[in-house]
Amino acid sequence: MHKPELLESLLRKLPMGACMVDKEYRIVFLNDFFADRMDCDEKDVLGKSLLELFPDQARFLKKKINSVFILKNETFSYWEQRPHIFNFLSSRPVTGEESLMFQNMEVLPLMDDSHEVLYACITIQDVTAQASYYNDLSKVADELELEHKAQASLISKLKDTQSQLVHSEKMASIGQLAAGVAHEINSPIGFVYSNIEILQDYIGKLVKITQFSDKLIDKIGQELHLKLKKDFFERHEFDYIKEDVVDLVEESLDGAKRVKAIVESLKEFSHADAKHWTESSLIDGIESTLKIVSSQFESNVTLHKDYEKGLTPLFCMGMQLNQVFMNLLVNAAHAVGENGSIFIKVFSEGEFQKVSVRDTGIGIDAKNLSKIFDPFFTTKPVGRGTGLGLSLSYNIIKNHNGNIDVKSSVGEGTEFIVSIPIKHAKE
DSSP: OOHHHHHHHHHHHOSSEEEEEOTTOBEEEEOHHHHHHHTSOHHHHTTSBHHHHSGGGHHHHHHHHHHHHHHOOOEEEOTTTOSOSSOOBOOSOTTSSOOBOOEEEEEEEEEOTTSOEEEEEEEEEEOHHHHHHHHHHHHHHHHHHHHHHHHHHHHTTOGGGHHHHHHHHHHHHHHHHHHHHHHHHHHHHHHHHHHHHHHHHHHHHHHHHHHHHHHHHHTTTOHHHHHHHHHHHHHTTHHHHHHHHHHHHHHHHHHHHHHHHHHHHHHHHHHHHOOOOEEEOHHHHHHHHHHHHGGGSOTTEEEEEEEOTTOOOEEEOHHHHHHHHHHHHHHHHHHHTTSEEEEEEEEEETTEEEEEEEEOSSOOOGGGTTTTTSTTOOOSOTTTOOSOHHHHHHHHHHHTTOEEEEEEETTTEEEEEEEEESSOOOO
8 A cells, every 4th residue: 555545544534523624614524523423424515615504603614724725834723712613412421411522623824835825724622521520520619619608697697706617618629620720821821822823923914015115105196006905915814814803802811711710719728728838938938929910900000100119039938928919909909990090008017017008099998998808898899709808817827927008098098017027937
């Protein structure tokens, strides 16, 4: 058997779907995996339009295939974006709960020697097992969240034992959350990077179009240059790119949100429970925390930073202090809303290094100042605050033999000052 025949035989027997189409979306090849799940013979569908065979997904498939022929790059679709691109039955055992196959799809360009795309090869990977695992994990997480809320309601009636119960509950949740985090981060990041790579190619072409247009604008009114502009736009498929870039950005934002949600969940639980004492810089902690919470700041919010030079690292639990900084910065962002300023100052005073977070927001009523460190006390609307942030922050600072003070006036703003001893005697 010759080499091309061996390769074709291998492609037909691969445990994943493979389908090749031409520029008119006509099927020119179908492997056994694909044909079996379409319940047909390859000869029955050769030459037929893939879009007509799968009309419900025609618009999506057309966009992905066009992208490959025009940009000569592969494109990817993750099952969480579009679980069932092709209506294939699930290959899970009859005891499984999934009836349709969850699929990852990648469309690859097949080129000739002159680098022209002859065919688009659609590959389908059956990820039903992984998707079911993720969905089951999500259900467990939802059940844990409901259970946590029920327990929080009970804990609110037992203020003397509040902190211990919150700590215990979070520790119990870490193991189950961490089990799926590593795997779940990889998948969303994969399609985000894939889309960004395509987007970079788009932007490069748009820059060239803009530069070319600028030159033509300088000579506007000349018919020859107007024709050149029109020809340039058509050759670079400007209309197609202009339409498609919106979809790609939306998909990328969706992936970024997934990653952020996963990382935030792990961080929210693990930071406050970290027990690792080491030398850490308060300024570095503030900076790393700002990168995480920057999305909380509205565009019109001004951030001011004043860091004292030469501050030495402190012996502390850096991850726990980052949790405190996060709580203070998020509260400040919520307080200032769409307009205002947040001032961050790190400095030394006597035997302490201090961090001041001051905002020009709505302020705190004097009658509430004595309650803000109480567990579950919050002035935020329902669903926006749990009332645990400042309570946990207070306990973290006290564990460092430090202090956290607050000054506030309604309508003028609030200032929190965290003081950490430079020489800390660990218990």
